[in-house]
C-alpha cells in the first residue's frame with residue numbers, strides 16, 4: 001500500500017526567490033551544479049519503493065536535516081522510522097512540478113560545499129557535518145541577513161515538519177486521536193442520480 | 209429535471225456544453241449564486257477545479273485533508289513565504305473546510321464601501337432578508353458558551369478577567385457532534401456547507417456540476433464572454449488529463465475566490481485597466497500560544513465559538529484586530545510553532561495543553577493600506593499565482609500590540625507560559641514578561657503571519673477607474689460577466705467573511721439572472 005500522501009509543506013521555495021538576494025543568480029547556479037559541489041554528501045540507502053521527485057543526494061540531505069529535527073525521543077518515531085524524506089518526496093510529487101523543481105534546487109544549494117564555504121567558510125556538505133555543526137548551519141540560515149537563506153530555512157523546515165507530522169504515530173504522540181465511529185468510508189456519494197440520501201440523524205439533539 | 213455531478217474521471221473526451229449561466233467555482237459565492245439561478249429556472253453549469261469529496265473521504269486526518277481540499281496542498285503562500293495562506297479547493301470551496309463561524313457584515317464596513325468606495329445599494333437593510341433566508345436554510349445559530357470547548361472558554365475567561373467585550377459565535381451546523389474536525393471536512397454532514405446544502409439542492413433542480421475541471425480562460429468577443437475554456441484534471445494526480453471542457457453560456461459568473469478569480473481574469477487578458485489583482489486583503493493573522501497546566505485539547509470540540517472585537521478600531525492610522533481561537537491539529541501546529549529539534553519536540557509533546565489565540569487584523573480600512581496583489585507567474589505553469597503582500601511598520605506595530613494583548617489574556621486565563629510566533633520565540637512566564645515582545649524582531653519570516661480569509665482582488669466600486677466590478681457585481685467592461693465571491697470586497701471586514709459572501713451572492717443573483725434576459 002502506498003504511504004499516505006500528506007499535505008505539502010506550507011511554504012516551498014520559488015524560482016523567483018532563488019534568483020533574489022545579493023548573489024541570486026550565482027546561488028542558483030551553485031545549487032544546480034553537481035560539479036561545483038566538489039565534495040560528496042551523505043549517501044543513504046534509497047527507499048525500496050523508489051523516489052518520485054528527489055535525487056539520491058537531495059533525499060539524503062533532507063533526511064539528514066530530518067534527523068536533526070527529530071532526534072530519538074521516547075514515545076515518538078524517529079526521523080528514519082517516520083521516513084520523513086520519503087514522505088516529503090510523495091508530497092512534492094503530488095504538488096506543482098515547478099515547486100518540486102525549486103525544492104530540488106534549494107536542497108542542492110543546501111548541501112553544497114561551495115555554497116557552505118561562501119556563506120559560512122566551511123567546505124563540508126551539510127549532510128556530512130557533525131550534528132552540532134548541522135544545527136548551527138541550519139540556524140545560520142534562519143537568521144541570515146539574506147532573505148534568500150531565511151526563506152530557504154523556512155521552506156525546508158516546513159517540508160520536514162509537515163512530512164513528519166503526517167505519520168499516524170506522530171499525531172497520536174502529540175495527543176490527537178481522530179475520533180472514532182463518525183467516519184463512514186462506505187458512504188455513497190450522491191451525484192444526482194436517484195433520490196438524495198436523507199441527512200444523518202444519529203446525533204440529532206446534540207446541537208442546541 | 210435532475211442535474212448531475214460529474215467528476216474528472218468521467219470526462220473521457222473533449223466536450224462543449226451550452227447553458228444560461230456558467231458559474232466558475234463552487235464555494236460560498238458560487239454555491240449560493242448557482243442555487244438562486246437554478247431556482248429561477250435557469251440552466252446552470254458549475255465548474256470546480258477541486259475534487260468531489262464527501263463524508264466518505266472525511267476521515268478526520270490532516271494527512272488526507274490538506275492535499276485533497278486546500279489550494280496548493282495547503283501550501284499556498286505569498287511570494288516571499290512570509291504569509292502562509294489556507295484556502296479551500298474542493299466542491300463547496302472554503303465552506304467545506306472552514307470553521308463554521310458566521311457573522312453578518314459589520315454595518316460600518318458597508319458604510320465605508322458606500323462612502324469611500326462608491327458602492328451603491330448595499331446596506332444592512334437590503335441584505336437583511338437575504339441573510340434571514342440563509343440563516344434559516346443553513347441553520348446558522350448561536351453556539352452558547354456552555355458548549356464551548358476549553359480552548360474557547362479560556363478566551364472567554366481571559367476577556368472577562370480583563371474586562372474586554374466578548375461574544376459567542378453563530379455556527380452553520382445541524383446536529384453537530386462537536387468533533388472539532390471542521391477544517392478536515394465534516395464526517396457527519398453536520399456542517400451546513402455548500403457541499404451538503406445548496407449545491408445538492410441546485411443539482412436536484414437541474415444544475416450540472418463538473419468537478420476536477422479548472423477554468424483556464426474566458427474567450428471574449430467585444431464586450432461579451434462567449435466561452436469558458438477549461439482543463440479536465442485527473443482526480444488521482446490533479447494534473448490536466450488532456451481533455452477540454454468548453455462552456456458556452458449567455459452569462460458567466462466567476463466565483464473562484466479571492467486570488468483565483470483575479471488570476472482567471474488576468475489569464476483571459478482582462479485587467480480592468482490595471483485594477484484586477486489589486487486590493488487583495490488577507491486579514492493577516494498572528495498567533496500567540498499559551499501553555500496551561502490543564503488539558504485544553506484544542507483539536508476537539510466546536511473550533512471557533514468565542515470572539516472579541518474590543519481592538520478592532522484603534523483609531524486612525526492603526527491596524528485593529530479581531531480575537532478568536534483556532535483549532536490546533538498537529539500538522540498545522542508543527543509548522544506554526546517555532547523552534548527546531550528537541551525544543552520543538554517538547555512543545556509538540558505539550559500540544560494537548562496548548563491554547564492558541566489569533567489576532568485577525570482588519571486590513572484595507574486605513575488610509576494608504578492598499579493590501580497586496582495577485583499576478584500571474586507565467587503561462588507555462590498551470591496552477592501557480594504570484595501573491596505579494598508587503599508587510600510594513602504599520603502591520604508590525606499592530607502585530608506587536610496584538611501579541612501583547614494576547615499574552616495578557618492568556619496569563620489572565622491561567623497560562624503558565626506564552627510563546628510568540630517569532631522563529632526564535634519570545635518565551636513569557638508571567639505578565640511581567642510581556643514587555644519582552646517590544647524587543648523581538650518584527651520582519652518577514654522572523655515573525656510568522658498567516659491568513660485563512662482572502663478578500664479583494666476584483667474590488668467592487670462606484671467607478672470603472674477605481675474598481676473591477678460595479679454595484680451589481682458586473683465586470684465594468686463586459687456585458688455578461690460577473691464576479692460573485694469574496695474577491696469583490698473593496699476592503700476586508702474584521703469578521704469572518706463567509707456570511708458576507710453568502711449574503712452578497714444571494715443578493716447579487718438578481719443582477720446575474722437579469723443579465724440572462726430579463727428573468728429576475
Ligand SMILES: Cc1cc2nc3c(=O)[nH]c(=O)nc-3n(C[C@H](O)[C@H](O)[C@H](O)COP(=O)(O)OP(=O)(O)OC[C@H]3O[C@@H](n4cnc5c(N)ncnc54)[C@H](O)[C@@H]3O)c2cc1C
Nearest residue numbers: 233235237257301302306307308309423464465694704706
Ligand atoms: C481553514 C479555514 C477556516 C475558515 N474558517 C472560517 C470561518 O469559521 N468563518 C468564515 O466566515 N470563514 C472562514 N473561512 C473563510 C471562508 O471559508 C472563505 O472566506 C469563503 O469560503 C470564501 O468564499 P469564496 O466564494 O470567495 O471562495 P471559495 O469558498 O474559496 O470558493 C472558490 C472555489 O472556486 C474554485 N476555483 C477557483 N478557481 C477556479 C477555476 N479557475 N476553475 C474552477 N474552479 C475554480 C476553488 O477551488 C474553490 O473551491 C475559513 C477558511 C479556511 C481555509
Ligand code: SF4
Nearest residue numbers: 384385387388390394
Ligand atoms: S465540529 Fe460539528 S461541524 Fe465541525 S466537523 Fe465536528 S461535527 Fe462537523
